[in-house]
């Protein structure tokens with residue numbers, strides 16, 4: 001079972017870190033090419049390799065660790081999915097230029113965090129991601145906590161909870177096993193359009209809450 005990670009920023013690098021700590025191999029890619037990942041690969045050791053976007057996107061399990069606003073551009077150019085698994089780690093937020101009017105808009109409740117919610121017209125974000133990866137089995141996971149939590153699955157004498165949701169039972173079982181291999185406690189939130197919005201930032205009721213299984 002191969003793993004690819006699209007994006008090497010906050011989410012992608014910490015996913016790679018969390019996998020590496022458990023000796024799980026993955027290929028990471030970003031927009032600047034493999035050479036830009038030399039420091040990350042050197043830090044994380046031999047289980048993590050740098051690759052092209054197409055190489056990472058050709059894995060059995062492909063993590064989407066891209067900003068929401070980049071998903072359509074990147075995902076629309078990839079090889080056929082052929083029933084492979086896509087783990088959607090995105091949230092529908094836009095990162096703001098601190099000098100832009102939106103960053104200081106009093107009507108934006110997230111301005112202090114440098115982000116604003118993307119208006120999806122009432123649709124679940126994962127249903128939009130699902131439409132961008134036709135033929136893939138989508139599991140939403142790894143998106144509801146600050147990324148700095150990912151290399152630290154143990155907390156207060158227990159295991160940090162990671163939520164996941166999806167429509168394909170076999171794909172969910174694989175991601176559940178991966179979450180367990182990374183030493184988190186997996187909690188199934190049901191179908192993609194039910195569980196996804198529950199744990200999604202910025203406004204999902206379970207988003208950004210640290211649950212610990214003791």
Ligand SMILES: NC(=O)c1ccc[n+]([C@@H]2O[C@H](COP(=O)([O-])OP(=O)(O)OC[C@H]3O[C@@H](n4cnc5c(N)ncnc54)[C@H](OP(=O)(O)O)[C@@H]3O)[C@@H](O)[C@H]2O)c1
Pocket residue numbers: 006007008009010011012029030031032033053064065066067068070073074089090091092093142143144145146147148
């Ligand atoms: N930050 C958090 O705490 C957090 C928590 C949970 C979920 N999330 C979600 O995770 C996602 C990523 O957030 P982030 O904080 O990791 O963002 P980020 O630090 O800006 O990283 C985005 C990554 O996407 C890559 N990218 C952009 N365009 C690309 C392209 N055309 N081809 C390949 N790679 C491309 C960037 O490549 P370069 O490095 O080359 O620029 C970068 O590595 C977002 O949807 C966010 O909502 C974030």
